[in-house]
Amino acid sequence: MIRCQALRWGAPGQPLTPPVDFELPKGSLTAVVGANGSGKSSLLKVIAGLQKPLTGKLILDVPRKIGSLSFLPQQQHLDRQFPISLQEVVAAGFWGNKQSPELRSARLKAVLEDWCLSGLEQRPLMALSGGELQRALLARLSLAEAPLLLLDEPHAALDELGQLLLWRHIHAWHAEGRTLVVVCHDLAAVRQHIPYTLLIKSSGCILGPSTELIQQQPQTQVA
CATH class of the missing domain: 3.40.50.300 (P-loop containing nucleotide triphosphate hydrolases)
Structure with missing residues (x-):
């Protein structure tokens, strides 16, 4: 590999x-x-x-296609002031995925529950603790399937x-x-x-x- x-x-x-x-x-x-x-x-x-x-x-x-590799960077390289919610961070794992909106919604809900992030979906990036942000970034990998x-x-x-x-x-x-x-x-x-x-x-x-x-x-x- x-x-x-x-x-x-x-x-x-x-x-x-x-x-x-x-x-x-x-x-x-x-x-x-x-x-x-x-x-x-x-x-x-x-x-x-x-x-x-x-x-x-x-x-x-x-494979030479989008989504064949996923990279988790260190948090210090992220802009915590960027106006984005936790749910949007996690949903970025769907990038390049052609699943239906219904299936995406179900999978997103399941992954958020799996990483104990339910209830934090609309919380902005700047309001997340370091641990919550890290779990969100890891949850994004769960959706990517690289x-x-x-x-x-x-x-x-x-x-x-x-x-x-x-x-x-x-x-x-x-x-x-x-x-x-x-x-x-x-x-x-x-x-x-x-x-x-x-x-x-x-x-x-x-x-x-x-x-x-x-x-x-x-x-x-x-x-």
């Missing part, structure tokens, strides 16, 4: 790693971990096509209920055969929920089983 060959990324003239090669199979669930500034978020942006790699090749085996999901710190701002909902959905999406790449700083959650980890270091990348790879590394290298 995702194949990187001699890939380097980062600011122009400032690659974050030497050329790296790795492959994430179709239907895999992989965490991306590393120190702050190691390039985790930048790698997701490269995969999403939002940032060009400095060198090398990136090959994505996904085969490739790129999640940049999806656990951020979530309380205990939000965390339970997040991991329940990640496992459900994985069971559906989707490919997920998840930037996550919660190493205990990675060990518990995500089978494989891509560790990014200044010397390169290491891909392996989460229980082994994280356990072998000092906490300061992957937090």
